[in-house]
Amino acid sequence: MYREKYEYWLNSPYIDESEKLELKDITDEKEIEDRFYKDLEFGTGGLRGVIGLGTNRMNIHTVGKATEGLSKYLVKKYKKGISVAIAYDCRIMSKEFAQTAACNLCANGITVNLFKTLHPTPMLSYAVRKLECKAGIVITASHNPKQYNGYKVYGEDGGQITDISANEILSNIESIQDFSEIKHMSVEEAENKKLLHIIEEKIDTSYIEKVKNLVIRKEFVHYHAKELKVIYTPLHGTGNIPVRRTLKELGYENVFVVKEQEKPDGNFPTAAYPNPEDPKVFHLALNMAKNIKPDIIFGTDPDCDRLGVVVKDVQGEYKVLTGNQVGVLLTHYILMSLKEFNRLPENGEIVKTIVTTEMAAEVAEDYKIGVTDVLTGFKYIGEKIKEFEEKGDKKFIFGFEESYGYLSGDFVRDKDAVIASTLVCEMTLYYKMKGKSLYEALMDLYKKYGFYREKLISIELEGKKGHEEIETILHCLRHSMKRTLGNVKIIKKLDYKLGVEKDLVNIREKIIKLPKSNVLKFIMEDKSGFVVRPSGTEPKIKIYLSVIGSSLKDSQDKMESFKKNVMDIIRNANC
Structure with missing residues (x-):
């Protein structure tokens, strides 16, 4: 074949x-x-793969085919008056793929609003909404290594498309059997026919104004911002201009940028894996820190939707906080601050993913704020914001996922590292003026709510054989899992593919009201738990572990023991 x-x-x-x-x-x-x-899979995140020729690669032909399918879907759904916004990041071939998509859409009679230069993913989400487009495309592979690129599709609400739309677009893509069916128009012809428009700079300005308006303690930040010392790295990506511009306009005068990582570069010469989850990407920032002595260090990934934060612990050592830790700190800071200013809505809601720390729920409960769990992927958080607006029963306050994605406000419908950087600066400044570091603030939360510890293990299983191994592991866990792990009972099994939650103690079942997904979650008697799922964007199986301890040391010891028990089961899955 x-x-x-x-x-x-x-x-x-x-x-x-x-x-x-x-x-x-x-x-x-x-x-x-x-x-x-196989064909490069078009899922709810669009396309993502290694750049190269072939049906299972990112190239102008697979991008053209995907866009032809998207064009057919849009024409069927909206008939006429259709416009699409397109953005792209710093990656190899990003601009070329963006132009390929734009020219295909225009050849199908669809108006395209294209960013002239590279822009962050969240700014594409904003542009879709602001320009009242029917869809959006961003060319990015987020934090993947340099050999990857990707193609993400957004709906008219500015959120990534979810399952129903993705399946409809996919069926249109699969109907294309020959290259001759993929339409194309030159850039010149598209411009002459007034189908291709360059997005004006005023969109950037209006976006940054909205980000600045999310500051809760505006007067406090105005008077004290210059007292905060920041080191920032854009990791060769799109965040450099919008992050620095926003912070500068808010009065943060002491923002020092890692020069070696400032300029956009799709080869990522100083960070082979440009992911702020990886401590190695901060080595240049940490060298700078020896002289600058910053209050906070942070970095954004290439498309500037994820933010990694580095703080100094009580021993004076720099630590990269996990996404869960930053998310809990922001959840607490936002709720505390809104309550102080009498702005906390009675129907307020925090939204997180099923693999994100349960500590956020503990914090929210203290403020009588609800928590909604969604499937892994920020697109489902964006979907909930839309649902809350339509029903009017809940007010979105903050959303986050363990993989370093955060969002406040409703003018963007995807994780946003420009917004997150301003929130982290405000929060760090607040604690600094209280004589406390961000690390100390985190320890205070642990002492109050328990020492939660989470760990992600990713096992790379490439190619056809790897795909089959992943399926075997999930099949074994689904059908042959024992009732204990180590000496601890498993009390709940949540199967998101079947849509069933099983109470293994009381022998009861209930329906999980979420879209079907090939994910399994096990909850233990001691409140530890683990989730197993295939990655939606890489050839990996992901295992998310969670424990609660009585101290940092206790949680670390529990995690090591729990990790061993879970990995033994994963390695021996052979049914």
Whole structure:
């Protein structure tokens, strides 16, 4: 089957001669198989894959096919008067893929609003809403290594498309059998026909004004911002201009940028894995810190939707906080501050994912604020904001996920590191003026709510064989899992694929009111738990572990023991 697709590409008049030569030069049969054994999957996150030629790669042909499917979907749904916003990041081929998508849409009679230069993902979400577009596209592979790129689709609410829309778009993509069905128009023709427009700078300005309006303690920040010392790294990505501009306009005068990581560069020369979850990306910032002695260090990923935070602990050592820790700190700070200013809504709601710390629920309960759990992926948080607005029963306050994504406000419908950077600066400044570091504030929360500790283990399983291994592991856990782990009973099993939560103590079942997803969650008698799921964007299986201890040391010891027990089961899954 893969050989047929390979030969089709070699003989197609739509593949140019240089591309054909590149394909002919591949001598490794396994490489040919991996490039052509399947089409690059279009899921709820759109496309993401290694850049290269082939049906299972990111290239102008797979981008063109996906956009043709999107165009068909939009024309069927809206008939006419359709416009789409497009943004792209710093990655290799991002601009070319953005232009390919734009020209395809225009060839289908759809108006395109294209950012002239690279922009963060959350600014695309904002532009969709502000320009009243029917959809949006952003070309990015977020924090993946340099060989990756991706294609994310947004709905008219500014949120990433979720399951129903994704499936409808996918069916339109799958209906395309030949390259001849993919329409194209030159940039010049699209501009002459007034179908292609460049997004004006005033969109950037209005977005930044809205970000600044999210500051809770406006007067406090106005008078004290210059007293905060910050080191920031954009990790060669899109965050440099909007983050620095926003902080400068808020009065943060002492923001020092890591020069070696300031300029956009899709090769990521100083960070092979440009992910602020990885402590190694902060090595240059930490060298700067020896002289600058900042109150806070933070970095944004290439498309500036994730934020990583580094703080100094009581021993004077710098620690990269987890996404859960930053999320809990922000949850507490926002709720505390809103309550102080009598702005805490009675129907307020925190939204988090099912793999995100339960400590947030403990904090929210103290402020009589509800917590909604959604499937993994910030698109589901964006979907809840829309649902709250339509029903009018709840007011979105803050949303976050363990993978370093945070959002406040409702003018963006995706995680936003520009917003998060302003919130973290305000929070750090608040605690500094109270004579306290952010780390000390975190320890105070642990002492009050329990020493929660979470850990993510990702196992890379590439190719067709790896995909099969992932399916085997999930099948075993779903059908052959024992009732104890170590010496601790499993009291609940949540199967999000079947949509069933099983109470294993009282032998009861209830329906999980979430979209179906191939995810399993196990909750233990001692409130520890773990979640297993395949990654939606990479060839990995992910295991999320959570324990609660009576101290940092106790939670660390519990985690090591729990990790061993869970990984033994994963490694021995062979049913």
